[in-house]
Amino acid sequence: MSKVKHFFEQSWLLIVSSFFFGLLIAVTNAAWSGRIVQNEIDKRNRLMTALIADANSFDVAVEAAQIPAAKGKVIKTDIYGALDRGGKTVGFAFIAVGSGFADKIKLVIAVDAKCEKFFGFKVLASNETPGFGDKIKEDYLGGQFEGAPAGKLELIKTGDDKKIDSEIVAISGATVSSEALVKTFNTYIGNVKEQLRAKGLTK
């Protein structure tokens, strides 16, 4: 009994404070979480619109598409159909997550309506090294994906970066981030194509 009493004498302030601070965070989170989620949706839509120029609105084409990843893990992602003003599908976009040099890299990838070519990608979130890995956000790498065949891509260290094909020339000084990008594309694209085909959205 005295041990229990000693325990509470020593730690009552910690227990009460933990409860109070936890409640404070919960209330703050409840108040602002809607706004935070909306900010993320707005950013995703902004990036998807930037990638698919003709898009007027986006609809979920495949909900929680399952993408097999490394170590037997399965990632779930929504595949969005981009519709023009007439309601015709002009492309598809999805969020892809890969492991970068410092942290996870979150991308928005877009493909055309037939799922034959990439429209490109935009970086949704990344903590890559400033001045090096964060160059994945620049046009040098991004431009190489625009119009590239929507299939398996290969990373090469030297080559013509203006030539649009399945070979992507790595950024000097950011090889790990370039590799992570190409690996993420390869992890997702095959499965995304398969799931769109299974739903009858592409041939």
Add this chain to the structure above:
Amino acid sequence: MASGKTDTVLLSRTFITGLWQENPVFRLLLGMCPTLAVTAAVKPALTMGCSVIFVLVCSNIVVSLMRRLLKPHLRILMFTLAIATFVTIADLFLKAFLPEMSERLGPYVPLIIVNCIIICRAEACASKNGLAVSLVDAIGMGLGFTMTLCVLASVREMLATGKIFELSVMPEAFVPWAAMSMPVGAFITLGLMLGLVNTITKKKA
């Protein structure tokens, strides 16, 4: 009357100490991680400074209020608990109302939890003094930190882009020094400024 005057003198001395004599960056060399990481431009530096002021003020108030109840062996745990709560609130605020800035600052906002300035002020000041002194100390130290970050960021942004707050301040012929926006620029600028502050302080002494 005399006590009131003494209090005012003590409070103003506490405030000025944080700004200059014990400036967290230039004199105490605390908070070096955000100082080097977020000073490539003035906007993120200012946002980081304001976040630190908020956390510092809130944690100093809480620690000062509970100082008589603190058990010596549990005090660091209590400080960390309070600091982590206010950092989480600051992080949620930035995500909700300044999403682009939150993204730009990346992991450095959650990392305020391990910023030595905050735990140092909780231990050295708030846990030993009343509410007024703790509050003034937090504001002084916070402003000292923010001002330092902004001065460093102004120099780096000006030399790296020719702009401050996205307004051109350099002549058209100026060729931007890209290195100043990189980590090397942060180390060089901070080193030169520390040298300058040391020279000024030595002359005064």
